[in-house]
Amino acid sequence: MAITYEDAVAKLHEWTDSPALRNHARGVEASMRRAAHRYGRGEADELRWAMAGLLHDADYDRWPDEHPRRIVAWLEEQGEPEIAQAVVAHFSPSDVPDLTTLDKALLACDELTGFVMACCLVRPDGIRSLTPSSVKKKLKDKGFAAKVSRDDVTNGADRLGVDLAEHIQLVIEALTPHAESLGLAGAARS
Template identity: 40%
Template structure:
């Protein structure tokens, strides 16, 4: 399975641009951590890219992601990726054992909160976003109320990364693809 094949699966099943942006953001975060931890960057990236491919056709906890697993298997997606996708949802009962599984869980929900914070900034950009800005919004429970803060904190802890370091890492990862996910805003990337 290569990225192009994974992207074709995404394009087949996902029409919502924001969902595609979310999946690309998770892919970027997964690639970042794979590089940092000396893991298989392609494997981790493809796992992030595919993790929510079935959300539009299976938009309930009774179906997502477990009803998507047979579709992935039928398309030749390696079992290691399928298992990680199953493990990213607590309700499936699939325990997160590998670092990749823990990384996917840790990167999923936080990308949504980071996106929400970036979009309310005057710049509408990731380029000037910091973990401190996310931390301020974190305390406002009414802001991005759908972002499960307890799950985000637990996922970072399970992955073994301090929460605000994790937020900074994911922001850094998402900056790499800011134009692709609509979060360049009115700024240019700095030369980090």
């Protein structure tokens, strides 16, 4: 890899001041790490996929009207064309004619991770008792986390060729070890 994980974290912190957007990036990173083992080549893909999750919105806080051009340009300058392509694909899949598994995984993890995190925030016990069926029920409530594209959530799983409930479970499992640091543990902490 041309960049290190530390380089990716530094870039995220340099360009992203919003704690909520940093949390989202860390959540998508966790989901992408888990996805690398389920949909990719495991350890061989984990770091690249994690950095795609971490950096996919790194320019949004400072330059929302230019997103994702700035982070894509930086990744390309750093010699990371695969991550750059995944970031382009997460924003505009039609701009990438041949989506790779990494591209599809980022598409599938981004919106869903944000939605799962939102579900945790309204539950007294946070992520602890969250199930795919409770997430799917919330997806039907158009007023809840209204900015999350339901089409992106369902199309993401479809593109990967996986069952939505199984993919939701993957995201829940990925976020659970990070519940405290991401603020997903709920009020009833043990």
